[in-house]
Amino acid sequence: MGPSTDGTEELVAQLCAEDSRIKAVPNPQGRTPIGLNLAIRASSHEVVIRVDAHSELEPDYTSRGVQTLLRTGAHDVGGLMDARGRSPFQRAVAAAYHSPLGLGGAAYHSSAPEGPAESAYLGIFQRSVFDEVGYFDETLWRGQDWEMCLRIRQAGLTVWFDPELRTGYFPRESFRKLSAQSYASGVWRGELAKRYSEGKSMRHQLPPLMVAGTTLGLAALLIDALLGKSIPTVPRRLMKLAKLAPVAYVGLLAVAIAKTNEGPARERLLLLGVLPSIHFPWAFGFVKGRVRGANGTLDKGRVR
Incomplete structure (x- = not known):
């Protein structure tokens, strides 16, 4: 849990008080890969499921994801990033995300067939994979999921896409915020292409x-x-x-x-x-x- 001023910390504290199964892991630096690694190290179960903010899981997301993980023998399973909108602008952005002319041809942006994939959206992991290939690269403030999937594939393990595994995602709410997000995404994709030959496409x-x-x-x-x-x-x-x-x-x-x-x-x-x-x-x-x-x-x- 990173530092914030929007009431998130108070809400999390309330949830922890109401349900002993919920555990908050402080992330003073507020960086995504650092928070992921802290949470993974604090976990004890055999399956780790990543869920980001501004996401909405389907009721059977966990059961479907774990079943797919066990059925395929994969070490990381991801599904469709199902962009949605609460306002006309968000719905237009969601339509752009669904279009091949919006964010490109990644499997998790389209209805690609089930099977091995280059990367996975969010990710449902076998806990043991982190002991085998390492944790998220904390120098990558964005794109750390792609780099993790690269190491999984390089180790001879499988990243799997299941199109029936859907996660609702709510895009940015204005042109300014969308442009800022797109710029940051492009910068970090360029960084990945600079670091890794596999990152070039x-x-x-x-x-x-x-x-x-x-x-x-x-x-x-x-x-x-x-x-x-x-x-x-x-x-x-x-x-x-x-x-x-x-x-x-x-x-x-x-x-x-x-x-x-x-x-x-x-x-x-x-x-x-x-x-x-x-x-x-x-x-x-x-x-x-x-x-x-x-x-x-x-x-x-x-x-x-």
Whole structure:
């Protein structure tokens, strides 16, 4: 339990007083991987289940997860991150998360078939796996779950995805908070790509390329409007090609909206702002993390 000023500590103390099975483990530094490791070390049962804040478990989450763990022999089981919303904005973000054009192709963002996976959302672990491969890397303030799954797979053990195992997740509540979260996520993904060859993927290169192309295209539109035919022939032809990039990006946004069946039309139109608020900050963050490292980048959107 990290330090907070929003009443969380008082609520946890009340829960501990009401139920002796609940144990609070202080985490003075407030960092996620540190808190996870402290809690795991304080545990004694054979199965460890991670549940983050702003999540909502299905009634059979624990029983289903443990059954899958035992049935498959996996050492880490995860399910679908089922993004949900209480407001029109949150529901639009949830629709973006469900779209392949939102957060990419990770199994836990889509209805991929059950089977071995690269990573797992949250995680239901055999307790023994931490003795075998080690605990969460406390230098990774984000992305520590992916790195843990990497070590599990490198040890010849299995990470398993079960699409019937759902966790409700409530996204950020504003464009500002969503952009800050996306930037931090991109920075730490860049850090992972910088540290590990396995952390590199073509799908992670696409957002920076998209941002570069769109920026050049918008610059070309502006220069063409100002200078017009005074631009030499060859540069003008190159600028004509560059101007296709923002058009293509707007086309992708239109496709994403057309393929989204969630919510009324006015909520789906919010995707015109939501998707760029995910793509552009993430891309800038990824480049920063890839080149300079994360350097303690922290998203404080929900920290009080």
